Amino acid sequence: MSKLPGNAGLSLLGDKSLDFYRDPVSFYRQKMDKHGGRVFQSRLLNRPTAFICSVEGMRELLSEKSNLFLKDPTDLMTNMYGDTIVTTNGEEACLLRLSLTSLFTGRCLESQRDFISSVCERCLKDLSLSGQPECVYSVFKRLGTELVLGLFLNVRAEEQPELFQEIMQLCTQHWHGLISAPVNVKVPLWSSGFSTALEARDKLMDIIKDKLENDKEGFVGSLGSLPLPDSSAASQHLLLFISALIPKAVASLLTSFTLVLGGNEQEETRRRAGEDPDYLHRVLLEVQRLWPPFIGGRRIADQDSTLAGFHVPKGNGVIYISHGVHRDPEVFEEPDNFQPERWRGRNAGQEHLLCSFGSGPRSCIGSKLADIFLKDVCMYLLKHYDWCLDPPSQDLEYKWLPVSRPADPPTVSFTRLDQTRSDESDTS
Numbered sequence: 001m002s003k004l005p006g007n008a009g010l011s012l013l014g015d016k017s018l019d020f021y022r023d024p025v026s027f028y029r030q031k032m033d034k035h036g037g038r039v040f041q042s043r044l045l046n047r048p049t050a051f052i053c054s055v056e057g058m059r060e061l062l063s064e065k066s067n068l069f070l071k072d073p074t075d076l077m078t079n080m081y082g083d084t085i086v087t088t089n090g091e092e093a094c095l096l097r098l099s100l101t102s103l104f105t106g107r108c109l110e111s112q113r114d115f116i117s118s119v120c121e122r123c124l125k126d127l128s129l130s131g132q133p134e135c136v137y138s139v140f141k142r143l144g145t146e147l148v149l150g151l152f153l154n155v156r157a158e159e160q161p162e163l164f165q166e167i168m169q170l171c172t173q174h175w176h177g178l179i180s181a182p183v184n185v186k187v188p189l190w191s192s193g194f195s196t197a198l199e200a201r202d203k204l205m206d207i208i209k210d211k212l213e214n215d216k217e218g219f220v221g222s223l224g225s226l227p228l229p230d231s232s233a234a235s236q237h238l239l240l241f242i243s244a245l246i247p248k249a250v251a252s253l254l255t256s257f258t259l260v261l262g263g264n265e266q267e268e269t270r271r272r273a274g275e276d277p278d279y280l281h282r283v284l285l286e287v288q289r290l291w292p293p294f295i296g297g298r299r300i301a302d303q304d305s306t307l308a309g310f311h312v313p314k315g316n317g318v319i320y321i322s323h324g325v326h327r328d329p330e331v332f333e334e335p336d337n338f339q340p341e342r343w344r345g346r347n348a349g350q351e352h353l354l355c356s357f358g359s360g361p362r363s364c365i366g367s368k369l370a371d372i373f374l375k376d377v378c379m380y381l382l383k384h385y386d387w388c389l390d391p392p393s394q395d396l397e398y399k400w401l402p403v404s405r406p407a408d409p410p411t412v413s414f415t416r417l418d419q420t421r422s423d424e425s426d427t428s
Contacts, residue, residue: 001306001309001310002309002310002311003311004039004040004041004050005036005037005039005040005310006031006034006035006040006041007041007042008042008043008048008316009042011046014043015043015044015045016042016043016044017043017044017045020042020044021401023400024295024296024321024400024401025295025323025398025400028051028053028323031051038052038053038054038308038324038328039051039052039053039054039307039308039310044298044317045317047300047315047316047317048313048316049298049316049318049319050307050310050312050316050318050319051319051321052308052320052324052325053321053324053325053328054308054328055325055328055330055331055353056330057307057320058325058353058355058359059353059359059360060306060307060308061299061318061320062320062355062358062359062360063359063360063361064360065305065307066360066361066362067090067302068301068302069299069300069301069302069305069318070090070299070302071086071087071088071089071300072300072317073087073089075087075298080174081239081240081243082232082236082239084096084233084237084240085097085100085240085365093362094361095229096229096233097361097365099227100223100237101365102222102226103219103222103223103226104366104368105368108219109368109369109372113372115150116372116373117376119143119147119150121380122146122157123139123142123143124377124380124381125384127139127385127414128413128414128416132413133390133391133411133413134411134412134413134414135409135410135411136254136255136258136410136411136412137251137252137255137405137410138409140250140251140254140377141247141250141251143250143377144246144247144248144249144250144251144373145168145171145244145247146164147250147373148246148247149167149168149242151218151219151369152219152238152241153167153207153208153211153219153242154215154217154219154220155167163207166207167242170200170204170207171200171204171242171243173197173199173200174197174200174201174204174243174244175243175245175248176196177194177195177196177198177200177201201239204242205235208235208238208242211238212234212235212238223237241366245403246366246370248293248402249293249294249370249403250370250373250374250377251403251405252291252293252405253284253288253291253293253374254374254378255406255410256287256290256404257283257284257287257374258381258387258412259389259406259410259412260287260338261283262388262412263388263389263392267386269283270382271382273378273382274383277375279340280378280379280382281375282340282341282343282344283378284371284374284375285340286338286339286342288326288354288356289332289354290326290327291398291404292322292323292326292354292355292356293356293403294322294356294403294404295322295323295404296321296322296325297319297320297355298317298318298319299318299319300315300316300317300318301313301314301315301316320355322354322355323400323404325353325355326354326355331350332347333346357370383417384418385414385416385417386414386417387414387415388412388413389411389412389413390411390412390413391411394411395408396408396410
């Protein structure tokens with residue numbers, strides 16, 4: 001058993017949280033170079049913290065030793081969402097997962113396919129009409145919001161536009177508070193972001209509770225009938241499921257998909273992905289590998305343990321960095337290159353080594369639903385459009401927090417495939 005490389009620093013003075021949150025990718029890469037390995041320690045949120053950037057360490061943390069490394073009961077997610085499947089530990093988390101799993105599998109998923117297709121059609125059918133480039137992240141975030149509010153809350157944008165707009169604004173306010181300093185201050189003419197988020201949460205909870213009492217259809221009705229631990233559990237989980245977190249994750253991955261498959265040089269890749277669902281699956285795995293929507297996740301050691309051969313004392317933090325794990329050269333050859341074929345070759349059957357949505361027994365319960373979202377949207381785009389960056393020269397440098405995407409929102413021009421074929425026919 002070895003001591004973790006690096007220095008956890010002194011309390012407060014040695015904290016590196018600002019450095020990490022300013023640019024987490026540069027932070028972990030500099031530390032790896034300095035310490036000569038993919039596991040090291042520093043001080044994060046004023047707690048000695050092991051940083052895990054290897055597949056081996058991630059698998060130990062999230063799968064083999066998941067019972068030894070727990071969610072932090074004092075983190076901001078608990079403040080904003082309460083006790084949910086994401087924030088609880090131990091038996092409570094297991095029971096919640098057992099109760100909720102049925103809503104995200106089998107018939108419940110398949111019953112939503114028509115709605116997902118209708119949202120794709122409504123949000124994406126006019127991408128080429130204006131003749132102007134589109135800010136794709138905004139387009140996809142709106143699409144993700146329509147999907148989430150329609151599926152989880154039975155609020156359809158075309159049927160209840162005012163209620164939809166109100167909930168969308170409240171979710172945005174709630175989200176901004178989630179990523180702000182947890183300081184609850186309210187004075188005349190000014191409120192802190194966290195205070196505004198708490199107010200938005202209370203208003204959302206009123207809407208959610210009304211839905212649970214009066215709407216017995218779809219996801220809302222099914223959730224209300226589940227054997228959950230207390231009366232507040234259903235409303236807290238609905239708050240989590242309709243939060244801005246999911247639309248932003250969907251928008252992140254779809255933006256990366258659009259960017260990597262854009263332009264004339266990727267025309268054959270787009271054609272192949274549109275004709276072969278297995279190839280589209282490999283493309284999306286590679287998009288998720290290289291541009292994970294979330295930078296990672298954090299745990300607290302419940303007892304002395306080891307990760308990747310290094311000692312982690314009880315009470316220390318551990319954070320896995322998905323961006324680093326997904327680029328571990330021990331597992332992924334040429335890790336910085338976009339190579340969908342790797343998932344039919346050396347990495348076939350190794351999807352579980354990705355951790356964008358967690359991994360192991362605490363992985364995201366909605367990952368199958370997200371997969372359906374993404375594939376349906378991507379297939380719609382591939383069947384109906386060609387696209388390219390417009391203007392062709394843009395700064396695509398990514399920012400990684402709170403959700404990954406280019407720091408400067410990219411703009412893309414879309415051309416309908418039927419129009420392209422018509423133009424080619426006229427030319428000939």
